[in-house]
Amino acid sequence: xxxxxxxxxxxxxxxxxxxxxxxxxxxxxxxxxxxxxxxxxxxxxxxxxxxxxxxxxxxxxxxxxxxxxxxxxxxxxxxxxxxxxxxxxxxxxxxxxxxxxxxxxxxxxxxxx
Numbered sequence: 033x034x035x036x037x038x039x040x041x042x043x044x045x046x047x048x049x050x051x052x053x054x055x056x057x058x059x060x061x062x063x064x065x066x067x068x069x070x071x072x073x074x075x076x077x078x079x080x081x082x083x084x085x086x087x088x089x090x091x092x093x094x095x096x097x098x099x100x101x102x103x104x105x106x107x108x109x110x111x112x113x114x115x116x117x118x119x120x121x122x123x124x125x126x127x128x129x130x131x132x133x134x135x136x137x138x139x140x141x142x143x144x145x
Contacts, residue, residue, distance in 0.1 A: 033118040037092070041115045044091035049076055050084045057094055057107040064097070064106030 045051050052074045057064065065073075071081045085105060088094040092111035096103050 033114045038115060038118050041091045041093055041111070044087050044093060047084070049074060049080070050088055053081070053084055054088055054093055054107065057105060058109075058112065060106065062106055062109070064095075064104040066102050066104060070105060 045054060053070055053076075056070060056073055067078070067081060067085065070076070070085075071078055074081075076084065085094065085096070089096060093108055093115070094105055094111075095108045096105050098104075
């Protein structure tokens with residue numbers, strides 16, 4: 033990942049509502065959620081939510097797909113992995129004990145056994 037791409041993704045997440053939407057979609061899994069369900073869950077107005085979803089999509093953090101008349105939004109797990117990998121890529125500087133707590137966090141999150 034290049035620095036401009038990482039900056040765009042981090043900028044997209046640097047807003048409370050967008051961060052809430054992204055975290056909700058990560059929890060929702062690959063099936064995703066409809067925009068109306070996302071709006072109800074995070075308490076966003078439809079036009080505001082649309083803007084947030086567009087920013088997250090442009091940053092490569094979420095995807096959308098059509099399901100009949102509905103549009104489903106889901107986290108782009110590859111984009112998330114790329115961003116997380118970029119953030120920790122050089123963190124150890126040859127000293128794995130520095131980043132070891134990050135691996136422990138993933139296990140504690142119960143999402144990555």
